[in-house]
Structures are given as structure tokens and as C-alpha cells.
Amino acid sequence: xxxxxxxxxxxxxxxxxxxxxxxxxxxxxxxxxxxxxxxxxxxxxxxxxxxxxxxxxxxxxxxxxxxxxxxxxxxxxxxxxxxxxxxxxxxxxxxxxxxxxxxxxxxxxxxxxxxxxxxxxxxxxxxxxxxxxxxxxxxxxxxxxxxxxxxxxxxxxxxxxxxxx
Numbered sequence: 001x002x003x004x005x006x007x008x009x010x011x012x013x014x015x016x017x018x019x020x021x022x023x024x025x026x027x028x029x030x031x032x033x034x035x036x037x038x039x040x041x042x043x044x045x046x047x048x049x050x051x052x053x054x055x056x057x058x059x060x061x062x063x064x065x066x067x068x069x070x071x072x073x074x075x076x077x078x079x080x081x082x083x084x085x086x087x088x089x090x091x092x093x094x095x096x097x098x099x100x101x102x103x104x105x106x107x108x109x110x111x112x113x114x115x116x117x118x119x120x121x122x123x124x125x126x127x128x129x130x131x132x133x134x135x136x137x138x139x140x141x142x143x144x145x146x147x148x149x150x151x152x153x154x155x156x157x158x159x160x161x162x163x164x165x
Contacts, residue, residue, distance in 0.1 A: 020044065024115060026122045033057060035126050041115040045072045050083075050115050052123065059091040059127045061120075066112060079109040086116065091124050128155050 022043040029036050033056050041048040047070040053063035066083045068076055085102045089095060096117055104113035140148060149162050156163040 024118050026119050028122065028126060035123050037119050037123060039115055039119040041111055046070060046111050048112055048115055050119055052119055054123050056127055061086050061089050076109060079112055082108055091120055091127055095120060
């Protein structure tokens with residue numbers, strides 16, 4: 001067990017210690033009408049890096065690259081070839097299943113698939129942001145919650161309980 005965790009736990013009277021930790025981190029920037037992402041999936045057996053470039057206006061994946069810095073088996077690296085197959089897909093209803101079909105399953109990698117899906121789910125709300133530019137957000141922020149939900153529902157329909165049809 002890491003000494004830092006032991007000291008932290010003891011200082012807070014934590015009785016159990018983690019024996020496993022997984023982190024998915026996604027960093028997004030905007031450049032020339034595109035969202036550029038760098039994402040990582042790190043746990044004791046994996047360090048997987050992903051870069052995606054998505055067009056904001058049409059939601060199309062323009063570039064997709066991945067690297068497996070650390071994986072448990074050499075054969076895992078063979079799954080990297082599938083990442084380029086997501087280029088051209090649009091972030092829209094059904095994208096999660098398409099990504100799972102391409103990158104997951106018996107010929108894919110569950111961890112790479114999880115990273116790609118997490119990254120796309122992070123980018124999705126950024127792509128609809130361009131559709132919201134018509135709103136005066138200072139005025140919208142002062143509306144009652146129910147009015148805001150009704151205003152946003154056409155853009156976020158069925159994405160969560162608040163926007164359920």
C-alpha cells in the first residue's frame with residue numbers, strides 16, 4: 001500500500017484501504033471550429049491514451065488516434081487498428097452502440113472502448129453548444145428551472161430524466 005494513502009487514511013481514521021484505482025481523464029480544447037481531446041485510461045494494468053478531433057458544427061469525428069503505453073498483453077495492441085474505423089462517425093443517437101460494435105467485443109478491447117465512449121460522451125454536449133448561441137444566457141439563467149428545461153429539451157431530448165419526453 002502506498003505510504004501517502006496510509007498516512008492520509010490514518011489522519012482521517014479511514015478503516016479500509018483501496019486495493020485498486022482506475023482513472024479516466026479527458027481534456028478538451030477548441031480550435032478552428034473543432035473540439036480536440038486528449039484522454040487517458042489508467043489503472044494498475046493499463047495506460048491507454050486517446051486523441052479525438054470532432055467538428056463542432058456537424059458532429060463528425062475527423063481524427064482518432066490511440067496508443068497503449070502499458071497493457072497486460074502484447075496482443076492488446078492489435079485492437080488499436082480499430083480506432084481509425086470511427087473516423088467519419090457522427091456524434092448522434094446510436095453512437096455508443098456503433099462504438100461498441102467497432103472497438104469492443106471479442107475482437108476489441110473493453111478498456112479502449114470505455115475510453116472512446118467516455119470521450120465521445122464528454123464531447124457531445126460541447127457539439128450542441130453551437131446550437132445554443134442564439135440564446136441570451138444571462139436571461140436564460142434567470143428563468144425558473146422548468147422553463148429552462150423546456151427551452152433545452154429539443155436539444156437534449158431523452159438524455160436524462162430532466163429532458164425525458
